[in-house]
Amino acid sequence: MNARYDRLHADLTDLAEQVTVVDLRDRALRTSRKLRTLRTILGAAAAFVLLTIGAGTAFAVLPGRHTGGPSSSQPQPGGPPISSPATTFQPSPVPSASLCQATDLTYLSQAPAGAAMGNVYTRYSMRNRSSHACMLSGAPVITYQRADRTAALLPAQPDPTAPTVVVPASATVEFRIDRAGAGDFASDSPSCTHNGAYQGLAVRFSDGSVPLGNVGFTVQACEEVVIDGWRLSGP
C-alpha cells in the first residue's frame, strides 16, 4: 500500500476499534440451526419429487405400455424420448460453453419446495431450448414488476457460494427462492426484506429477461429472502 495512505489505514483502524465486541456464537448457531432445519425439509421435499418422477418414468417405460404407434417415437412434452430411461442422462460439462442468454432458456414451472415455521421455498425450473450447451454462473438475477410496470431488482440475498453450471442442450435447470420468515433480525436489519408485493418475477440475462410465469409473492413481515444458485435438475 502506498505510504501516503498509512494515515488513512491508521484512522480506519482507530475508528474500527470503536465497535463493541460481542460474542456472536449463540446467535450464529441459532441462525445456522434454523437454516439447517429448512434445508432438511427442502431435501425431503426434493427427494419426494425425485421419487415421484422416478416412479412415473418407470411406469411410463413398462413394456406393456409401449403402443408402438408413429407418435410413440416422438419426444414427450416436458421429458426425454420415451425409449431413453432417465437414468441414462449424463450431463457432460462443456468447458467452452458461453453464458446462457435469455433466448436460450424457457421457463417451465414453479413448485413449492417446502414450507414450515413461516418459511416458504419455491423452486423455479427452466429448460435450455437451444441446440448448444450454455453456462450459468452464480445465483440468478431476479427482477420484479413495480406498480408502474417497470422492472426492479428483487430485494434478496444471492447465495455467494452459488456454483457455475453448464447446461447441456435440452437439459433442465432450476433455482430456488428461499423466504425465511421472521428471524433473529431487527426490523431495521439488512436481513429483513421490506414488506410489499413482489410480482411479475423474471430472470434477467445479458440480452433480456425470461418471465417466471407472472408469479410472485408478498412479504408481510420481516423476511430474509435468499436466491439459491442454479443446479441441473435432469432432462
Add this chain to the structure above:
Amino acid sequence: MKEPAMVADGLRLPGPLWPVDPRLVSVNPLASEFDLFVRGRTPGLLRAAYLLTGDQHLAEDLVQSALARTHRRWTQLHHEGNAEAYTRKTMYHLQASWWRRRKVVESMPGDLPELSRSYDHAELISTRLMLLRALLRLTPKQRTVLVVRFFEDQSERQTAELLGITVGTVKSQTAKALTRLRMVAPELGELYTREGSAR
C-alpha cells in the same frame, strides 16, 4: 498486518487478519473448533463490519449472517482451511448486495452521537467523527473497496478476488472513493495528503 498463526488449546488455526482479543479465545478444551473460530475471528470481522455499516447492530447482524453460513459448511471449510476466507467473502458479498446496501444507507444514523471530548484526544476524536461521517457518505461499493484496500491492507488483485469484481473496477472504485472522501471531508483529504507527503 497479518499475524502469525494462532495456537489455541493445541489446535492450530490459520492466522487472523486482525488482532484477536485473547479474552474471547476459548480456553475450554471441550469447545468446538467452530466456537474457537467464531470467538477468534469475531472481533476482526466486527471491526470490518462496523466500517462497512457504521452501526454496531448492523455490524453484528452482518457478521452473524456470515458466521451462520460458515457454520452450515463448517466441515468442508475447516477441512480445506478456507473458513476465514469464506466468512469474509460472504460478509462482503452480503453487504454489497444492492438491497442490503440500500437498507444500510437508509438506516445510517444521520446524527452521530456526540462523544465526550478530552483535550488530549480532541484531534483524534474529531478525525474519527469526520472519517465516520465521510465513510457513510460514500456509496456502499466505494466503502467496501476502501475498507478492503486500506483497512485490510489487501492489494488490488486480492480485493478483486475477494469481492468478485475486476481489478479495473477496484481501481476505479478506489479512485472514486478517495475523491469523494476528499470532497465530503476536505480536512481529511488535506490531512492524508500532508501526512503522505511527510513520509
